[in-house]
Amino acid sequence: MSLASLGGNLLGIVPLGDIVFYLNPLHLFLFVAILIFTFLIAISHTETQVEAEFGTLGDKKQSVGLKEFKARRFLSVICGIATAGAMITGDLYNFTLFMSLVGILNIGIISSVKQIGVLDSVFQYGLIAMMCSLPLFGGAAIVLGACGTVSLLAIQSMKPTAMMIFGAIMLFIGVCGESGIAPFFASKAEMFRTPGSPFLLIVHLSSLFIIIRAIEIVLIICT
Amino acid sequence: MRIGDIWNKLATPKRIPRLFALILGIFLIIGFMVPMGLNVDQLYPREAPQVQVEQGLAMAPYARGGEPLVSPGITKSAYPQYAPKLGWINSYVSPLSRFVMSLSPYFGTSIYSSPGGLIDEILYYTRGFDTVLESSILMMAFIIASWLSVNYTMNRRNDSENIKKDVKIAISNSDLIASEVEQNNIKAHRKQNRRDN
Numbered sequence: 001m002s003l004a005s006l007g008g009n010l011l012g013i014v015p016l017g018d019i020v021f022y023l024n025p026l027h028l029f030l031f032v033a034i035l036i037f038t039f040l041i042a043i044s045h046t047e048t049q050v051e052a053e054f055g056t057l058g059d060k061k062q063s064v065g066l067k068e069f070k071a072r073r074f075l076s077v078i079c080g081i082a083t084a085g086a087m088i089t090g091d092l093y094n095f096t097l098f099m100s101l102v103g104i105l106n107i108g109i110i111s112s113v114k115q116i117g118v119l120d121s122v123f124q125y126g127l128i129a130m131m132c133s134l135p136l137f138g139g140a141a142i143v144l145g146a147c148g149t150v151s152l153l154a155i156q157s158m159k160p161t162a163m164m165i166f167g168a169i170m171l172f173i174g175v176c177g178e179s180g181i182a183p184f185f186a187s188k189a190e191m192f193r194t195p196g197s198p199f200l201l202i203v204h205l206s207s208l209f210i211i212i213r214a215i216e217i218v219l220i221i222c223t
Numbered sequence: 224m225r226i227g228d229i230w231n232k233l234a235t236p237k238r239i240p241r242l243f244a245l246i247l248g249i250f251l252i253i254g255f256m257v258p259m260g261l262n263v264d265q266l267y268p269r270e271a272p273q274v275q276v277e278q279g280l281a282m283a284p285y286a287r288g289g290e291p292l293v294s295p296g297i298t299k300s301a302y303p304q305y306a307p308k309l310g311w312i313n314s315y316v317s318p319l320s321r322f323v324m325s326l327s328p329y330f331g332t333s334i335y336s337s338p339g340g341l342i343d344e345i346l347y348y349t350r351g352f353d354t355v356l357e358s359s360i361l362m363m364a365f366i367i368a369s370w371l372s373v374n375y376t377m378n379r380r381n382d383s384e385n386i387k388k389d390v391k392i393a394i395s396n397s398d399l400i401a402s403e404v405e406q407n408n409i410k411a412h413r414k415q416n417r418r419d420n
Contacts, residue, residue, distance in 0.1 A: 108367060162257050
């Protein structure tokens with residue numbers, strides 16, 4: 001499938017040697033949207049939750065300290081920027097690098113919640129993210145071996161071979177594990193209900209955006 | 224089995240990595256059956272292993288032809304139209320390397336022989352922006368990973384109560400282990416004595 005049928009007409013390219021960014025409406029929309037969300041997250045404050053206590057009529061406030069708040073905001077903003085980079089890049093290897101950065105940041109953002117239940121599930125999520133560096137970079141390497149290039153503009157005109165399709169699916173498994181598995185992750189609801197919610201939302205948001213982009217890339221390679 | 228049961232089983236965080244690893248493993252095994260179709264028209268071509276050695280070139284496996292700023296050597300670019308000055312410096316070597324080259328015909332096989340000009344060409348000309356971008360992304364990832372591991376695992380200056388508790392646990396654990404070791408020692412001594420007698 002050509003780039004035009006996936007993301008709209010090519011608006012232009014930014015030639016930087018072998019690294020050629022190409023701009024089309026889909027990528028620009030995703031890029032601007034994630035930057036707007038990142039800005040909203042950067043100016044927002046953490047939620048303070050009120051929990052009812054058992055046995056008494058008292059309520060317990062759960063708030064986030066200033067230091068933790070700053071750390072989380074920093075991680076979320078970087079996560080947003082990395083996701084924006086993954087949206088706009090026209091290079092498969094850069095996409096995988098942005099993915100691994102997003103994976104690390106996701107683990108960081110969730111693991112800053114100091115609750116035992118959440119930390120337990122973050123540990124499992126971290127296991128998946130670590131496992132996924134194999135299919136992520138391995139898939140990109142297989143695609144590079146099969147195509148001879150990692151530039152998506154050059155790959156789109158190639159005829160798909162079995163090895164290219166295998167590499168693309170492997171890459172997709174890697175992307176799923178690094179970030180995309182988060183929406184399906186069992187205790188994600190728990191993670192979101194913890195104090196400091198708006199920052200945790202970037203995890204969900206980035207995984208949604210990245211899955212869209214990953215599907216586009218897989219279609220570019222496979223068809 | 225009803226689908227609700229399956230969902231409930233999947234809802235345990237512990238099972239997700241195992242399931243994922245299983246799927247990944249099966250997929251990788253399938254990978255052995257995929258025919259290898261490497262693209263021969265790779266970006267950075269290379270001659271057959273012994274050809275340059277037999278030609279007697281001092282840069283043997285890495286000779287790229289051309290003379291810096293005189294004639295272009297062999298460097299391939301994915302988009303030659305965006306790199307018009309390709310290959311002009313790819314056979315540049317530093318004066319020191321040139322001196323070693325004049326002494327030894329085996330310069331190309333040594334560890335310090337990687338031609339500087341070629342690396343410049345690839346890193347800063349054809350993939351110029353990428354060199355900056357990729358290394359900055361990787362650096363960001365490493366900085367954040369190390370910052371996380373320092374602040375969320377090692378740095379515990381602020382939670383002194385936890386540290387006290389942990390120290391107590393550690394002391395009692397080590398006491399337990401020490402006593403176990405001692406008892407085992409005594410047992411072993413007794414056995415040995417019995418054998419000797």
